[in-house]
Amino acid sequence: xxxxxxxxxxxxxxxxxxxxxxxxxxxxxxxxxxxxxxxxxxxxxxxxxxxxxxxxxxxxxxxxxxxxxxxxxxxxxxxxxxxxxxxxxxxxxxxxxxxxxxxxxxxxxxxxxxxxxxxxxxxxxxxxxxxxxxxxxxxxxxxxxxxxxxxxxxxxxxxxxxxxxxxxxxxxxxxxxxxxxxxxxxxxxxxxxxxxxxxxxxxxxxxxxxxxxxxxxxxxxxxxxxxxxxxxxxxxxxxxxxxxxxxxxxxxxxxxxxxxxxxxxxxxxxxxxxxxxxxxxxxxxxxxxxxxxxxxxxxxxxxxxxx
Amino acid sequence: xxxxxxxxxxxxxxxxxxxxxxxxxxxxxxxxxxxxxxxxxxxxxxxxxxxxxxxxxxxxxxxxxxxxxxxxxxxxxxxxxxxxxxxxxxxxxxxxxxxxxxxxxxxxxxxxxxxxxxxxxxxxxxxxxxxxxxxxxxxxxxxxxxxxxxxxxxxxxxxxxxxxxxxxxxxxxxxxxxxxxxxxxxxxxxxxxxxxxxxxxxxxxxxxxxxxxxxxxxxxxxxxxxxxxxxxxxxxxxxxxxxxxxxxxxxxxxxxxxxxxxxxxxxxxxxxxxxxxxxxxxxxxxxxxxxxxxxxxxxxxxxxxxxxxxxxxxxxxxxxxxxxxxxxx
Numbered sequence: 001x002x003x004x005x006x007x008x009x010x011x012x013x014x015x016x017x018x019x020x021x022x023x024x025x026x027x028x029x030x031x032x033x034x035x036x037x038x039x040x041x042x043x044x045x046x047x048x049x050x051x052x053x054x055x056x057x058x059x060x061x062x063x064x065x066x067x068x069x070x071x072x073x074x075x076x077x078x079x080x081x082x083x084x085x086x087x088x089x090x091x092x093x094x095x096x097x098x099x100x101x102x103x104x105x106x107x108x109x110x111x112x113x114x115x116x117x118x119x120x121x122x123x124x125x126x127x128x129x130x131x132x133x134x135x136x137x138x139x140x141x142x143x144x145x146x147x148x149x150x151x152x153x154x155x156x157x158x159x160x161x162x163x164x165x166x167x168x169x170x171x172x173x174x175x176x177x178x179x180x181x182x183x184x185x186x187x188x189x190x191x192x193x194x195x196x197x198x199x200x201x202x203x204x205x206x207x208x209x210x211x212x213x214x215x216x217x218x219x220x221x222x223x224x225x226x227x228x229x230x231x232x233x234x235x236x237x238x239x240x241x242x243x244x245x246x247x248x249x250x251x252x253x254x255x256x257x258x259x260x261x262x263x264x265x266x267x268x269x270x271x272x273x274x275x276x277x278x279x280x281x282x283x284x285x286x287x288x289x290x291x292x293x294x295x296x297x298x299x300x301x302x303x304x305x306x307x
Numbered sequence: 308x309x310x311x312x313x314x315x316x317x318x319x320x321x322x323x324x325x326x327x328x329x330x331x332x333x334x335x336x337x338x339x340x341x342x343x344x345x346x347x348x349x350x351x352x353x354x355x356x357x358x359x360x361x362x363x364x365x366x367x368x369x370x371x372x373x374x375x376x377x378x379x380x381x382x383x384x385x386x387x388x389x390x391x392x393x394x395x396x397x398x399x400x401x402x403x404x405x406x407x408x409x410x411x412x413x414x415x416x417x418x419x420x421x422x423x424x425x426x427x428x429x430x431x432x433x434x435x436x437x438x439x440x441x442x443x444x445x446x447x448x449x450x451x452x453x454x455x456x457x458x459x460x461x462x463x464x465x466x467x468x469x470x471x472x473x474x475x476x477x478x479x480x481x482x483x484x485x486x487x488x489x490x491x492x493x494x495x496x497x498x499x500x501x502x503x504x505x506x507x508x509x510x511x512x513x514x515x516x517x518x519x520x521x522x523x524x525x526x527x528x529x530x531x532x533x534x535x536x537x538x539x540x541x542x543x544x545x546x547x548x549x550x551x552x553x554x555x556x557x558x559x560x561x562x563x564x565x566x567x568x569x570x571x572x573x574x575x576x577x578x579x580x581x582x583x584x585x586x587x588x589x590x591x592x593x594x595x596x597x598x599x600x601x602x603x604x605x606x607x608x609x610x611x612x613x614x615x616x617x618x619x620x621x622x623x624x625x626x627x628x629x630x631x632x633x634x635x636x
Contacts, residue, residue, distance in 0.1 A: 039567070084618070097382070097437070098570060099613065101567045101570070101613060102610040102611065105607075105610035106614075107610075110607050230442060237435070276455055276456070287442045287446040290439065290442050291427050294427060294430065294435065295430060
């Protein structure tokens with residue numbers, strides 16, 4: 001377990017963490033403000049990646065493709081909100097589960113129909129490809145650093161938006177008591193729509209950012225969605241701050257757990273059982289963490305007040 | 308007084324006789340006749356499809372017990388199915404191929420897991436409950452994928468179906484079909500008796516208003532925990548049947564999409580009706596079989612259907628039929 005490896009894995013963990021934050025931020029707001037459980041958030045991440053690949057094929061420039069894909073994600077999110085989601089806000093969680101599950105099925109297989117089941121890839125933009133030397137003998141891909149920076153940038157922007165602007169104030173108030181906000185004369189439907197559109201755009205953004213590293217394939221959103229759920233539940237539903245801290249926590253615990261579980265277990269047991277048990281423990285680690293957090297604090301670390 | 312308010316809030320439009328006796332009876336008669344139909348049309352796949360429907364119906368009825376009667380939406384029930392299936396798979400790989408051992412282990416392991424996780428899950432409510440059950444489902448899933456000794460990601464083929472007291476009683480598909488049938492019937496009757504007992508009344512009261520039920524003096528969490536454990540055990544039973552039917556177990560049985568499908572089955576049929584879960588399971592699997600024959604990516608069509616059902620057909624298939632029924636009578 002060398003120091004360089006530890007540092008690289010910590011950076012990888014941070015990168016996963018900010019990615020999760022980008023997805024979880026939208027999810028936690030949609031949850032918190034509208035009490036709406038949106039399983040389809042993960043496929044919007046997938047859709048962002050697919051749209052970026054598609055636009056890149058047309059314009060052949062990553063940054064233009066990024067902007068176009070963002071706009072398309074936003075438009076698609078608003079369309080979904082208009083067609084489906086707004087009819088479900090007051091409904092049972094069960095109905096929301098089933099409808100959004102239907103959307104997952106539709107989109108996962110829709111992209112398969114359109115682009116085929118084979119994984120696609122998106123090249124890293126030339127200016128940001130390659131690696132930097134962080135320390136002697138330690139190279140790290142620039143693009144991953146860009147993702148980390150973008151994640152922190154969005155987090156800072158969101159913090160300012162939520163803390164210092166009028167719309168942010170309404171969002172916070174909505175997360176704590178939506179009916180009261182509505183009673184005070186705020187157009188809560190418009191607020192919902194803005195929050196929802198913004199959330200899908202963030203999910204799309206994270207999909208676009210990760211597309212150059214991962215392969216773009218149907219179902220890529222499903223696993224990340226579960227991780228994002230873990231994040232918002234640990235962080236406390238409706239809390240951006242909670243989502244940020246929990247996302248970094250999950251990113252680090254998951255990445256470091258996967259890299260070092262076998263080594264750590266070998267300190268206390270024989271190598272061959274350690275190799276077998278290690279990966280199992282590593283993949284369970286975040287769920288154990290979640291169970292512990294929820295056992296101690298049933299509404300997460302930083303619950304939005306009033307619920 | 309409190310008893311009167313509870314019953315008043317439960318009046319359902321469909322007449323009690325139709326709801327609790329005729330409809331389930333028709334369902335079970337139809338299921339019992341499927342092998343005959345398969346024989347007449349010489350269509351073996353009908354028998355397989357019927358078995359599948361009933362296996363998932365066991366799990367769906369189990370899920371409806373907590374979703375429809377406790378208001379606890381579990382998105383991790385596929386984990387219990389997987390647990391039951393792996394109990395059969397692992398025991399058979401270790402040379403214990405008799406149902407007298409594997410059935411109690413499958414159900415017992417699921418109940419134990421439900422007890423351990425239920426203690427944590429039930430501290431939370433609403434969305435948190437959905438999420439934490441999902442997390443525990445994923446936990447089981449990942450344990451299964453890392454069981455390198457028992458196939459890991461690829462799953463585990465079971466050498467032969469379980470024997471019963473040493474006899475190969477379910478060797479033929481027909482015998483297996485009727486064993487599954489009996490288990491489904493037993494599950495249904497058991498759950499029906501449970502929800503109409505005093506225990507079930509407390510659960511239903513807790514679903515309507517947990518605070519009121521606690522104020523009367525019932526420790527509602529304890530009731531819900533018992534229901535959760537029973538539901539988990541029955542889902543484990545479904546896993547036991549699934550493993551015997553497919554003679555194969557794999558982590559895919561417990562993916563969270565499977566849990567989602569179970570929820571869909573319950574809603575499809577009609578939440579809080581028990582026999583609706585059987586209808587929902589049949590409707591789901593039959594439309595899967597039908598649509599997948601028509602188009603390759605059948606879920607592109609099926610997804611929007613689910614959305615439509617939620618938006619326009621509240622109460623599921625049973626709700627629709629009740630609405631169609633009412634104006635005439």
